[in-house]
Structures are given as structure tokens and as C-alpha cells.
Amino acid sequence: MDISFVIFISSGLFLGWSLGANDAANIFGTAVGTRMIRFFTAAVICSVFVILGAVISGGGTSATIAEFGGVNRIAGAFMVALAAALAVFMTLRSGITASTSQAIIGALIGWNLYSDSVLDTTLLLEIISTWLLCPLLAGAVAIVLYWLTEFALNHASLHLLTQDALTRVALICTGALGAYALGANNIGNVMGVFVDVAPFRELRFSAFSISATEQLFLLGGIAIAVGVFTYSRKVMMTIGNGIMEISPVAAWIVVMAHSIVLLMFSSTVLQQRLLESNLPTLPLVPVSSSQAVVGAMIGLAAVKGGGAINWSTLGKIGKGWMITPLTACLITLPGLFLLDHIGQQEVAGQNRFRLAEQSFPLIEQAGIETWPYRHLVGVPFTSEQAFIDRINGYQPLNPEQQKKLIYFAHQSRFELNYRLYSSETDWLSPEQWQSLQQLKQRSFQYRWQLRHALAEVSTAWQTRPDTIANHQYNQLLEQQYQQLERLLEIPPETTQNASGITTTDNNNN
Amino acid sequence: MKLKRPSLLSRAVRLERRIDDFFDKVVQAGLLFRAALDLYLTEGSSDEYRAKMAAVEQLESQGDKLRREIEAELYQNTLIPDLRSDVLSILEDVDKLINRYEATLFKFDIEQPHFPAEQHQVLRRLLDTVCESVEQVILASRAFFRDIRSVRDYTTKVQWLETEADKLSTRLLRELFRSPELDLAQRMHLRYFVERIDDLANAAEDISDRLTIYAIKRRI
Numbered sequence: 190m191d192i193s194f195v196i197f198i199s200s201g202l203f204l205g206w207s208l209g210a211n212d213a214a215n216i217f218g219t220a221v222g223t224r225m226i227r228f229f230t231a232a233v234i235c236s237v238f239v240i241l242g243a244v245i246s247g248g249g250t251s252a253t254i255a256e257f258g259g260v261n262r263i264a265g266a267f268m269v270a271l272a273a274a275l276a277v278f279m280t281l282r283s284g285i286t287a288s289t290s291q292a293i294i295g296a297l298i299g300w301n302l303y304s305d306s307v308l309d310t311t312l313l314l315e316i317i318s319t320w321l322l323c324p325l326l327a328g329a330v331a332i333v334l335y336w337l338t339e340f341a342l343n344h345a346s347l348h349l350l351t352q353d354a355l356t357r358v359a360l361i362c363t364g365a366l367g368a369y370a371l372g373a374n375n376i377g378n379v380m381g382v383f384v385d386v387a388p389f390r391e392l393r394f395s396a397f398s399i400s401a402t403e404q405l406f407l408l409g410g411i412a413i414a415v416g417v418f419t420y421s422r423k424v425m426m427t428i429g430n431g432i433m434e435i436s437p438v439a440a441w442i443v444v445m446a447h448s449i450v451l452l453m454f455s456s457t458v459l460q461q462r463l464l465e466s467n468l469p470t471l472p473l474v475p476v477s478s479s480q481a482v483v484g485a486m487i488g489l490a491a492v493k494g495g496g497a498i499n500w501s502t503l504g505k506i507g508k509g510w511m512i513t514p515l516t517a518c519l520i521t522l523p524g525l526f527l528l529d530h531i532g533q534q535e536v537a538g539q540n541r542f543r544l545a546e547q548s549f550p551l552i553e554q555a556g557i558e559t560w561p562y563r564h565l566v567g568v569p570f571t572s573e574q575a576f577i578d579r580i581n582g583y584q585p586l587n588p589e590q591q592k593k594l595i596y597f598a599h600q601s602r603f604e605l606n607y608r609l610y611s612s613e614t615d616w617l618s619p620e621q622w623q624s625l626q627q628l629k630q631r632s633f634q635y636r637w638q639l640r641h642a643l644a645e646v647s648t649a650w651q652t653r654p655d656t657i658a659n660h661q662y663n664q665l666l667e668q669q670y671q672q673l674e675r676l677l678e679i680p681p682e683t684t685q686n687a688s689g690i691t692t693t694d695n696n697n698n
Numbered sequence: 699m700k701l702k703r704p705s706l707l708s709r710a711v712r713l714e715r716r717i718d719d720f721f722d723k724v725v726q727a728g729l730l731f732r733a734a735l736d737l738y739l740t741e742g743s744s745d746e747y748r749a750k751m752a753a754v755e756q757l758e759s760q761g762d763k764l765r766r767e768i769e770a771e772l773y774q775n776t777l778i779p780d781l782r783s784d785v786l787s788i789l790e791d792v793d794k795l796i797n798r799y800e801a802t803l804f805k806f807d808i809e810q811p812h813f814p815a816e817q818h819q820v821l822r823r824l825l826d827t828v829c830e831s832v833e834q835v836i837l838a839s840r841a842f843f844r845d846i847r848s849v850r851d852y853t854t855k856v857q858w859l860e861t862e863a864d865k866l867s868t869r870l871l872r873e874l875f876r877s878p879e880l881d882l883a884q885r886m887h888l889r890y891f892v893e894r895i896d897d898l899a900n901a902a903e904d905i906s907d908r909l910t911i912y913a914i915k916r917r918i
Binding site: 223224225343346347348349350351353354355357358436437 | 710776
């Protein structure tokens with residue numbers, strides 16, 4: 190492994206540490222704060238299950254972070270994670286509960302601004318809407334759980350001590366579930382930006398294998414565990430005693446509501462089930478576990494009459510939600526500048542956008558008119574923003590159309606060379622592998638060209654009609670395409686002129 | 699094969715038994731107290747009276763021992779951390795009720811107060827009311843542990859019984875101080891005993907007031 194990777198990933202590990210220090214308190218804070226569970230017990234359970242959640246179920250939210258950020262150089266990923274971690278750490282030091290999810294989004298916005306990329310506003314709005322939806326859902330779940338628990342306790346007539354013993358067991362089990370949910374949902378914050386740039390290879394043991402992404406998530410999970418052990422005790426006491434006076438049974442309700450909501454935003458299985466039942470789905474997005482806890486507590490307080498909330502503590506937490514992403518964004522911008530110009534590190538890949546004549550029918554098929562800007566064929570751009578600004582000058586596009594057009598215009602080089610044939614390909618089906626053999630030694634300048642060629646050779650590379658039943662299949666195929674493209678892509682040598690328009694050694698097809 | 703209960707639960711069940719045993723001692727002490735004073739009014743400080751007094755004394759020391767064990771276990775194993783201080787307060791207050799029973803019986807044995815026969819009926823009614831209020835507060839305490847919704851029912855009864863005890867003790871004192879057969883020293887002496895008995899109902903009411911608050915705290 191390259192030593193520079195160890196240095197660059199340290200910021201992700203630092204962010205993981207921050208997450209452990211801060212967000213573990215959301216799971217066991219109430220239990221430890223009310224002294225139902227000892228800190229050490231809580232820390233051990235939390236660490237083990239965070240790692241399991243990250244490795245087993247961390248993929249969904251990480252894909253969203255990777256898609257939103259589009260960070261394509263490890264130095265850029267380093268700075269994004271570092272800025273988010275610093276923002277969380279600074280907010281924490283000032284005694285305010287911080288959200289890692291919001292810090293990473295703030296840092297990614299900073300990266301997008303610096304790299305002159307087009308911000309995926311649709312996805313950003315979706316993510317921000319989950320920030321609102323998450324506490325609301327947690328509150329609603331907490332209210333339902335409160336009613337159910339009250340009904341059960343009234344009818345069971347347990348002795349106080351039996352109830353206490355059962356509550357401890359329930360807190361430990363729910364804490365484990367909460368830690369799993371945190372790992373599954375929030376590993377995207379810690380390692381999501383590194384997924385596309387990490388140099389890991391799949392590790393094979395006799396009975397099982399660990400993919401590159403799982404190794405990355407394992408590292409992130411361990412960093413979170415270190416954060417839990419070294420710094421979370423103080424925050425746990427704040428969560429336990431700060432927002433409102435809370436009984437151990439209420440603590441269980443809060444953690445349970447938090448865990449359910451985090452799993453709702455992480456579970457690909459649940460998403461598929463909802464789709465199959467024609468119900469609205471939730472996006473797989475890292476949400477703030479702090480917001481989930483606060484939402485659950487507000488729900489509980491509301492059902493009990495609303496007088497129990499310490500609004501000043503709540504206000505401080507709300508302040509943290511605004512300060513954290515802003516701080517992360519403001520740290521990212523100068524950080525990237527310093528790394529780029531003084532550290533001489535490439536923080537963003539040299540992207541190139543050039544419309545090809547052959548892509549127009551496909552663009553039209555995607556529902557975007559092409560006649561206003563057809564004369565731009567062959568004109569290269571080095572920044573997404575410059576390209577989209579020019580297009581918007583002729584024909585304003587909505588965010589979804591912008592995304593599609595960028596996909597069609599993004600020029601690179603994809604070679605089916607020895608790198609593909611010498612690497613592990615057990616993530617492909619035999620039919621897919623056979624079709625790749627048929628395209629041996631060919632190269633493509635655009636993703637759509639590669640995809641088009643593969644789909645022509647084999648139905649195994651064809652997306653199916655966009656129906657509920659095909660949703661999971663198409664999602665998996667998209668992941669396979671992305672993995673293949675990462676393997677085949679060879680960024681071309683480019684030179685840039687002052688106007689942001691490049692010259693290239695590749696000819697337009 | 700007999701399934702073993704997890705240690706956390708078995709510890710809880712063991713402690714529950716001890717708490718129940720402790721409350722049993724208070725109830726038994728109350729029954730003995732009532733029977734002993736009945737005997738006293740009939741035949742004075744007899745051997746049987748002293749036997750009952752000794753039994754109450756024994757119950758008091760057993761209750762003390764149980765209370766200390768419960769308190770130690772609650773603290774050593776950090777059980778019910780949120781309500782621990784409330785539980786200790788209940789146990790200590792209830793323990794004081796046995797102390798009062800024991801002390802009152804001793805006072806009767808040592809000072810041998812002589813109540814005129816015409817006041818015996820009111821005094822017996824006062825004793826019944828006071829002992830009933832203590833029994834109700836024990837039921838409220840048990841309910842605090844097992845069924846918080848019933849706590850209020852019992853504490854309401856305790857409050858009513860305490861008011862009744864006040865009325866009876868006032869009536870008794872009035873009759874004592876108006877009795878021409880008694881001199882002032884005797885009146886003052888008997889007043890002390892009436893107030894001592896009535897204080898049991900006051901103590902029961904204080905505990906019931908606190909129980910009402912603790913029951914609210916015990917809710918989710």
C-alpha cells in the first residue's frame with residue numbers, strides 16, 4: 190500500500206474518531222447518563238456493532254455520499270474528510286453537539302465549489318429534506334413506542350426491580366441495534382468519499398473474502414470505536430442529562446426510535462420492500478443520529494405534555510446543526526487551495542467535457558433538446574460548471590437534465606486492457622464476463638459508448654424497463670457499470686488554456 | 699433440566715423478596731402493636747403484653763437488618779439508579795414506623811399510663827384508625843413497586859384515615875382534659891400518649907405524600 194494513502198486516509202480516520210466521540214453518545218448516552226449501563230460495557234458493545242454495521246450494511250449510504258460528492262482524487266477526499274472532522278471537533282469542543290452527516294455535506298459542497306463542479310441540487314435537497322424528516326420520523330416512532338410501552342407496562346405490572354433488570358437488558362440490546370444502525374448509516378460520512386479512490390484489493394481467505402470497500406469500512410469502523418473509547422464519555426453525560434430529565438424506560442424508547450429511523454435510511458432491503466408494496470421509499474442517506482435522538486426526545490416530551498424539555502440545550506444543538514456544515518465548507522475551501530498550490534497535490538481530477546455528434550440521439554432520447562447547442566460539438570471544457578453555464582446560456586436545463594448531459598459529455602478513456610483481464614472479476618456474471626472478452630483491446634472515450642457497446646453484445650449488460658420489480662436489478666447493474674468504469678478508466682493527458690477550454694490528445698469519435 | 703435464571707433477573711427477584719419481607723415485618727409489628735395495646739387496656743402491663751412487646755422489638759431489629767441489606771445491594775449493584783434515593787427514603791421512613799410501634803409499647807410498659815375506662819372505646823377507635831393508616835401506607839409502598847396506578851388509591855385512604863385519627867385524638871384529648879377524675883399531671887401524661895399514637899397516622903400520611911410524588915417520577 191502506498192504510504193501517501195495512509196497519510197491521506199488519516200483524515201477519514203480522524204472523522205471516524207469524531208463520529209465515535211460524538212454520535213456513540215446518542216446510542217448509549219441516555220443509558221450511561223442515567224447510570225443504567227457502565228461506560229465500559231456501553232463502549233465495548235457500541236464498538237463491536239458499529240464495525241459490524243459498517244462492514245455489512247454500509248454500502249447504501251456510502252454510494253449516496255460518493256454520488257453527491259464525486260470526489261475523484263484522494264488528496265481531495267483527504268481534505269473533505271479533514272474539514273468535516275475539524276468542524277465536528279471544533280463544534281464539540283465548544284460544548285455543542287455536532288452532526289457528522291452535516292459536516293461532510295458542508296465539506297463536499299466546499300469541494301464542489303473549489304473544483305468548479307455542478308452541485309447536484311436535487312440530491313442536496315433530498316439530503317437536506319432527510320435532515321428534517323429524520324427528527325420528525327424519530328419523534329413519531331417515539332410516540333408510538335411510548336404508547337406501546339406504557340400499555341405493556343401497565344398490563345404486565347412488573348416489580349420495579351424486575352422492570353429495572355429488563356430495562357437494562359433492553360437498553361443493551363437496543364444499544365447494539367443502534368450501534369449497528371449508526372455504523373450502517375454513518376460509515377458513508379466517514380469513508381464514503383474514499384470509496385472511489387481507495388487502492389485496496391479484495392482479500393481472499395479460504396472460506397470468505399473481504400472486498401476493498403469492506404476493508405475501507407472496517408478501517409472506518411475501527412476509527413469510530415477508538416472515538417467511542419477515548420472521548421465519548423463526556424458527551425454521553427450531556428445527552429443523558431442535558432436535554433430533559435429522562436427515565437431508563439424513556440431512554441430505551443429514545444434509542445429504539447433512533448435505531449429504527451437510522452435503519453430506515455440505510456436498509457436497501459426495506460427500500461425494496463416498500464417499492465414492491467407501492468409505498469413511498471426513503472432515500473439511503475446518512476442522517477444525523479443526534480437529530481434522531483433529539484426528535485425522539487421531543488416526541489416523548491410532546492406526548493407527556495411538553496413541559497419536560499430543556500429548550501436552551503435544544504437551542505444549542507440546533508445552533509450546532511447550522512454551524513457544523515458552514516464551518517466544514519469554510520475549512521474545505523482554503524484547505525483545498527493550500528493542498529493544491531502549496532502541497533502540490535491534485536485535489537480534483539482533470540475532467541473534460543465535450544459533446545459528440547453521436548451522443549445527440551441518446552440525449553434526445555433522454556428528453557433533452559439538442560438543437561440550441563449542437564454547434565458546441567467538439568468544443569472541450571475542463572469544468573462541469575463552465576460546460577453547464579455555456580449550455581444554460583442557450584437552453585436552461587433542470588438539475589436532472591444537467592446531470593444527464595454531463596454524463597453524455599464527460600470524456601475520458603476506457604480501455605479493455607490487461608488490467609481488466611488480470612484482475613478479480615467474480616462480481617461479474619459469466620455472461621457479462623464473456624461479453625467483455627468479446628470487446629478485448631477496444632477503447633472508448635465516453636461512458637455511454639462503453640455501456641452502449643456492452644449492451645449490444647449481451648443482454649446481461651442491458652438495463653431493464655424502470656419498474657418496481659426491476660429496481661434492484663438495475664441498481665446492481667449500475668453498481669457493476671461503475672466498478673467496471675473505475676477499473677477501465679485511464680485519465681488522458683490534458684493541457685489547459687486560460688479560458689477553461691482544453692486541447693486533447695484524443696480525437697472526437 | 700431446570701433452566702437457570704440470568705443473574706441480573708435472579709438478583710432482582712431476590713431483592714424483591716427481601717423488600718416484601720421487610721414490609722411483612724412492618725405489617726406484623728402493626729398487628730402486634732394493636733393486640734398489645736388492647737391487652738394493656740384490659741389487663742395492664744401483663745406478661746403477655748411484654749411478650750408481644752418483645753416480638754415487636756425482634757421484628758424491629760430484623761426489619762433494620764433487612765433494610766440495611768436492601769440498601770447495600772441497591773448501591774453495590776447500582777440498581778434502579780434513577781429511583782434509588784426514592785426507594786431508600788421509602789424504606790427508611792417505613793422502618794421508622796416499626797421504631798415508633800416499639801417505642802410506644804416501651805413507653806406504655808415503663809410509664810404505665812392509666813386511661814379512664816370511659817375513654818377506652820375512643821382510644822381503641824383511635825388505635826384502629828392509626829393501625830389501618832399504617833397498613834394502607836404499606837399497601838401503597840408495595841404498589842409503588844408493583845402497580846403504580848394503585849398508589850393513589852391507597853394514599854387517598856391514608857389521608858382520609860389521618861384526618862379521622864386527628865378528629866379522634868382531638869375528641870379524646872378534650873374528654874381527658876375535661877374529666878374531673880384526673881388531675882393536671884395525669885392529663886398531661888395521657889396527652890403525651892394520645893399524641894404519640896396519633897403521630898403514627900401523621901407519619902403514615904407523610905410517607906403517602908412522598909409516595910404520590912415518587913409514583914409520578916416512576917412513570918415513563
